[in-house]
Amino acid sequence: MTAVTLTETGPGRRGDSFLSVQDLHVSFSTEDGTVKAVDGLSFEVEKGTTLGIVGESGSGKSVTNLAILGLHNTEHAEIGGEIWFEDQELVGASRTTLERLRGNQIAMIFQDPLTALSPFHTVGRQIGEVYRKHKGASKREARDRAIEMLDRVGIPNARVRVDDYPHHFSGGMRQRVMIAMALVCDPSLVIADEPTTALDVTVQAQILDLLKDLQDQMGTSIILITHDLGVVAQAAHNVLVMYAGRAVERGTVREVLGAPRHPYTWGLLSSAPRLGSSVDVPLKPVRGTPPSLLNPPSGCRFHPRCDYLKQVGPDLCSTEQPELSPETGHADACYLTLKQKQEIYTELMEGR
Amino acid sequence: MLRFLTRRSLGAAFILLIVAAVTFFLFFAVPGDPARLACGKVCPPETLAQARHNLGLDQPIFVQFVEWFFGIFAGREYEGLGHCPAPCLGYSFVNREPVFSTIVDRLPVTISLTIGSAIIFLIFGVGTGIIAALKQGKPLDKIASISSLIGASVQIYFIGTLAMYFLVFQWQVIERPRYVPITEDPIGWAYGLMLPWVVLAIIFTANYTRMTRSTMVEQLGEDYVRTARAKGMSARTVVLRFALRGTLTPIATIFGIDLAGLIGGAIITETTFSLQGIGRLSIQSVNNSDLPMLMATVLLAAAAIVVLNVIVDALYAVIDPRVRLS
Numbered sequence: 001m002t003a004v005t006l007t008e009t010g011p012g013r014r015g016d017s018f019l020s021v022q023d024l025h026v027s028f029s030t031e032d033g034t035v036k037a038v039d040g041l042s043f044e045v046e047k048g049t050t051l052g053i054v055g056e057s058g059s060g061k062s063v064t065n066l067a068i069l070g071l072h073n074t075e076h077a078e079i080g081g082e083i084w085f086e087d088q089e090l091v092g093a094s095r096t097t098l099e100r101l102r103g104n105q106i107a108m109i110f111q112d113p114l115t116a117l118s119p120f121h122t123v124g125r126q127i128g129e130v131y132r133k134h135k136g137a138s139k140r141e142a143r144d145r146a147i148e149m150l151d152r153v154g155i156p157n158a159r160v161r162v163d164d165y166p167h168h169f170s171g172g173m174r175q176r177v178m179i180a181m182a183l184v185c186d187p188s189l190v191i192a193d194e195p196t197t198a199l200d201v202t203v204q205a206q207i208l209d210l211l212k213d214l215q216d217q218m219g220t221s222i223i224l225i226t227h228d229l230g231v232v233a234q235a236a237h238n239v240l241v242m243y244a245g246r247a248v249e250r251g252t253v254r255e256v257l258g259a260p261r262h263p264y265t266w267g268l269l270s271s272a273p274r275l276g277s278s279v280d281v282p283l284k285p286v287r288g289t290p291p292s293l294l295n296p297p298s299g300c301r302f303h304p305r306c307d308y309l310k311q312v313g314p315d316l317c318s319t320e321q322p323e324l325s326p327e328t329g330h331a332d333a334c335y336l337t338l339k340q341k342q343e344i345y346t347e348l349m350e351g352r
Numbered sequence: 353m354l355r356f357l358t359r360r361s362l363g364a365a366f367i368l369l370i371v372a373a374v375t376f377f378l379f380f381a382v383p384g385d386p387a388r389l390a391c392g393k394v395c396p397p398e399t400l401a402q403a404r405h406n407l408g409l410d411q412p413i414f415v416q417f418v419e420w421f422f423g424i425f426a427g428r429e430y431e432g433l434g435h436c437p438a439p440c441l442g443y444s445f446v447n448r449e450p451v452f453s454t455i456v457d458r459l460p461v462t463i464s465l466t467i468g469s470a471i472i473f474l475i476f477g478v479g480t481g482i483i484a485a486l487k488q489g490k491p492l493d494k495i496a497s498i499s500s501l502i503g504a505s506v507q508i509y510f511i512g513t514l515a516m517y518f519l520v521f522q523w524q525v526i527e528r529p530r531y532v533p534i535t536e537d538p539i540g541w542a543y544g545l546m547l548p549w550v551v552l553a554i555i556f557t558a559n560y561t562r563m564t565r566s567t568m569v570e571q572l573g574e575d576y577v578r579t580a581r582a583k584g585m586s587a588r589t590v591v592l593r594f595a596l597r598g599t600l601t602p603i604a605t606i607f608g609i610d611l612a613g614l615i616g617g618a619i620i621t622e623t624t625f626s627l628q629g630i631g632r633l634s635i636q637s638v639n640n641s642d643l644p645m646l647m648a649t650v651l652l653a654a655a656a657i658v659v660l661n662v663i664v665d666a667l668y669a670v671i672d673p674r675v676r677l678s
Contacts, residue, residue, distance in 0.1 A: 071578060071581055099586060101586045102582055103585075104584055110579060112575065115574065116575040118576040118597075120598065120672060122595045130584065131582070133585065165674070167674050181583070
């Protein structure tokens, strides 16, 4: 064995989290009432690691991440709680503070690169202007930097393509451009909001590999928002499972995908197809539909769709809201005992 | 781009030829004898025949059209009236001079009227539209919406007449509008046309405010605008460099149409403010059965529309690279 000691600096080490979200609340006032999109969410991201945030549409994944950069509509959204990035508190930070952070220390990669890139400007300009804005570079330097970045994300003939417009690129190439744009200022945190959803599967893998490579080279932390468990398994170190604006399970990829503890996570896992499982066993979707956030269910928000209320006891699930426990490590928000969870999960897996 | 422009220019020329032919033949379909008009009140038959001959009216309509057409490029001789140099759009038997020189005489008035008001309504319309979009739902937005609704509802013969009555005659805060060539006296030029500019602008601004506001609101919700914000671009840059860019296409479209309409002759405006531009010229030529003059004004209006259409199409490509022509 070579003398590489990864234990001290390797991914997954706790304690030096540089993004910490504490008890985040985001609500939107609409004509029908207040929508609590995120309701008491806490999580941490450690340096150089990838946190995968999973959940159905409308579970508050994207809203959380827009809130980190203050990109939500300030007119209608109300934000509570704390978001600490290094030594800065971002909730209620001034516009200029946020503008200095955006694209510079925290960058975002959006889902659909066709609509997320400006159709009116060349990719070189779109990449370069971030560099100019934050690093005070000249036009010339910004252009050179844009070429360098395009080259780095694997766009062939970058020197020529730098003057092309987004519509000249294929979907996968466009997402590479998006990544180049996000990484141009060497941000310490990249938020990737479903970066591969709009792409076909082969390109998806390439993009995830690219993100991983860049993370290895530059030590960037990544928040990877997705509803695709495969993507999480492939690209993330830690996982946060969200349901109806709250975290229901948290842990390393191995813990959450290997020994999940929350009924919702079980549901997600059993609704995903697996290689090697028998083809005539039907996929089992989570029954019911996600709750309306205008009027969320009382108690545990998952209880109307949960199959294990009886095991917990009479009314606990529909009256009391479970918190994530324990405080650190693999945690979940469910009243089932650890033993029950293990038994139920083993049973579930045997059926497949 | 060059190929596009050549192709479109040829198309434009063809359309103008058709417009000219239709106008020409329509004119002869309506009753009225231009020769009798040219001849005067007391007109003995032989003088009438002479006038008819001099104007070429004794020839078949088709021959007349061909002669008129070639006159544009080669000039024409009118027996007893003199030479009409190229581009000869005909000889006005009412004004007793070549049509082209009358047009050249009147065009600066119309152009001045058009450009002055266009600058005002473009700046104000787009400006208010942007502000309204940014202050969506706020009092400022409501004020802009209401005033543009009012602006869109009034007509030039209403607001123009009111302005003339109160501002010029009643309170005498501004002099009667008049045209002074810009080359002679730029300040007098602007002062003389101020009132018609403002009145025209009030009517046109509304359209631009509404168009800018609605498109801008749409653009502000676009993903790429959010990306620009996520990149740390300042609010100003996001609005002016990103969102506004997407708003320009529909504005260019209506601006081209409005501009063409105004150059073709703001008939009511020129009449309201007693300005001797193309608009009044066209009305006069209809009343006088002055065929060559009428042909010229119709052709000018058509040319304005056709040419501005080509320009607007080319502008689309400048604004939005996705429609760039290869």
